[in-house]
Amino acid sequence: MKAQTQNPSSARPLARRALLGMAAAAMLAGASWPALAAEDAASYPSKMIRITVPNPAGGTSDVLGRLLAKELGEMLKQPVIVENKAGGNGNIGAAYVAKSAPDGYNLLLLDMSVLTIGPSVQPQTTYSPKDLTPIAIPAYSPHLLVVKNDLPVKNLDELAAYAKKSAKPISFGTPLASISQLAGILLAQDKGFEFNVIGYKGGAQALADLAGGQIDSAMASVIATNQLVKGGKVKAIAVTSAKPFAATPGVATVASQIPGFVTGSWQGLLAPANTPPAILDKLQDTINKIVARPEFAKHLEELGSEPSGMNRQQIAEWMKTETTRWGKVVKDNNIKAE
Template identity: 35%
Template sequence: MIMGLRRYCCVAAAAAAALAAISGAALAQNYPSRNITLVLPFAAGSGTDTTTRLISQHLSQALGVGIVIENKAGANGMLAATYVARSAPDGYTLLVTTNTTHSANPYLLKSLTYDPVKDFTPIARTGDLPFMLVINPDIPANTVAELIALAKKDPGKYSYASGSSSASVSGATFARLAGIDLLHVPYKSSPPALTDVIAGRISMMFIDVPTGLPHVNAKVLKPLAVTTKRKSALLPDLPTMDDTVKGFDITSWQGYLGPSNMPKDVVVRLNAEIRKIIERPDIKSQLAERGMEAFSGTPEEFEAFLKEQLVLWEKLIADAGIEKQ
């Protein structure tokens, strides 16, 4: 009797697996047949939002369906990431995100409601969003060294805003490496943080180039340096933080992920279409104007990169002395 029951269970399990494979194949063959939703962990007007809207226009044309962008800012991107992680793995709800949700949050937040590896399917990395240090123009400093001197002269007088994990970790890293006392003022997203820096209520912030560049060009923010160790091709005249604060090297990546267990054929299709868009010279140029260094690769390369970034950001956050909140 027990052996018969075991045989029945094995047959049932095999049948279920076969049915799932057939269903997955059918899904991939007909994909996509309706609108796709791209969920973003940041507010409208952020760097991720701006670049995603450009890419999504062409992705919509390539796939022949509409693409809806849904901004779910809040909780350091955890709201958006959790929403996608719990969505059906059918390719119709995707996350366009950065290192905030998938590299930094595991080491910044005590109660993370998703696993950055197990709960997601990597689809395509789309490039890097370099950050830069900007200050209110009324602050009498034109270089990072001059800003450090001011902060050392008046400890605790100067503050930095943050609207993302990259900005938060960059600010803490700057304070530690430069040996200065800065007040951290966190925000839900970058646009309102920038508003307060421009108004002079906050002294400075590290901001992604796409979001900050229009304000720099309008002369309402003063740029001092980029956060990458090498100069940015997007801002060749701007020095690096490492020129003054040795060892400073932080950048932000961007990419597309879906819920775990997405059909392989759907992932391959999405990756191929996204890469075609990213590799077009005209799109690269338009993304560069928005402050993004665009490039891509395979889902497997993106998966390996994500795991490497978790190791890197664990060290960055530990070295900055940031405790989980």
């Protein structure tokens, strides 16, 4: 039997039609992505949300995370749990979320300094800060510069003058390669003196030694320091907020003497990169509603913090600026994580 052959000229229109059909299908599929994303956001969340805190239970991020989890669960009508994944200066938990599916069900709550100074002091990590995208900064707590009670200074000018004439450098307790160390170094340089940095594994240990009179000074968030100040264990001489801070009445800002000097603990909520913008917007709007509640605002003030007020785009720009700022301090002072 003679094999049938197809006329090439008749095959070409068929091939063209097939290609056009495939192209049209691809275009339709592409056009449907925004609709699918919007649909996903409309139905989100449909199951439990996990907030990873890359620190042990009981710390600032953990306390805030549990407050937020309760409020988010009530507003989103789904359970929200907090899971602690401590270690690696916050990088273990951050890497876990960075590598999670970008679907809004695995979120990260941490001190943003892990991401803004991390690339400079600890460049060898299993993830990049670019693998995460910001949602909100529900709480900001500025640094409080505190000194031991018998140090004869009451403000920043007196501290600088005392340091310049003292035969022994003022000791400054801090976790090494931390935001508090970098902030202390930058402050001292701007005021024309140098601290004798004493390294600690954690900020709580430094503050305990300060209260006991073993070291002269320390710098930590208002959340960590304010109870010691209120209890008369240490003296507060400056706060690093842009304007006078509600939780530290009567304490002068560093910015009043060094324009633009703002540091502290920004507690940020983030999601994996490529999470649909509509889901990020829904989470951001929900967080904004939560922090606007009088009861939640009161909780923040009692902790020694306040919401930052930045939106997602502003946070992303702020992260770039902070990374550059602290990268210079790290390089100029040859600071490395142990």
